[in-house]
Amino acid sequence: MRRDIPPLAEVRRLTQKKRDAWWTVLLVDPVATPLVRQTAMRTRITPNQITWGALLLGLVSAACFTQGDWRWLVAGAVVYHLSFVLDCMDGKVARLTGQGSVFGAWLDYIFDRIRVMACAVALMGGQYHRTGDTFYIWLAAGVVALDGLRYINSLEIFKTRHTMRKQIKARIRAARRAEDTAEVAFMEDLLRDNPEADIEQDLQQDRAEVMESTERTENTPVLVAVPSPKRRKKDVIDLQREFRSRFPGYLRARSYLLRHRVRTHLVSGIEFQMGVFIIGPLFDAVIPVTVVSAVLLLLFELAIVYKLLLSTRDFARTLDSFENTKTPAAA
16 A cells, blocks of 8 residues: 555645536546545556546446436446546546556547447437437437537637747747846636636726826737736736626636636536436436537537637737837837
């Protein structure tokens, strides 16, 4: 038995994400985190072995779904939830024991997609065999497509945000070579790291200070001076300003959710899967629950795309502000 595994409270701090899906926070972490500690302390099981276990349980769940009968649907839903618990444990064990790897992350992603595809085909195929309703065939294709769309969209949005950040940091580095400028941070990171802060009040105070020192124009909306107690003043690049101005209650809702480790993306791929493979089978309401889950997933994905659109406008204004700064200096 390993003696270097810390107490449960420390394991929670080390392994649980700062923000996660509400299903994971409420229904998985309370079970998975103690199991992670016991697994790391008493066994030599590796994260990749846990990933394989999650896949095997997912296939068992699919086998239950193929039977079509409600009792088998309940069994499949329970096994699917256990599969997801294991799926959450592999990453936690990796973080706790330092056994994480790039290949393990790839394996986890691929096995997740295989599990969803197998369970979707099995669940809808079993219901089609039981009822003869061809709508289940379309549902199977829709579930697989939406699961893929969700993760493709997430990856592309991440790449777009990374590109915007990279270009802004390149402009900042260029400016620093010309003169000593303040450090740069991103507003969304500050909000994530300190969700309890009264961000709206701080922003109003900072904007008031900026207004006293210089006349602002319509094309300089994104640089906000934020004092740091341990470091010199930073220039905060705010790529979510237009979104928050259109939805003023967003910050309060976001801060409240983050204080409870819940992300604002309330219906993501995780909640979609749980609706289709757990809630629907448990209540023998596969069609209505799947349709509602799909609609909610699409609405949240569209909201993220809309937020990205507004963020790209803030990004364009940020680059324009750098150009406007260079022009007077050259003159």
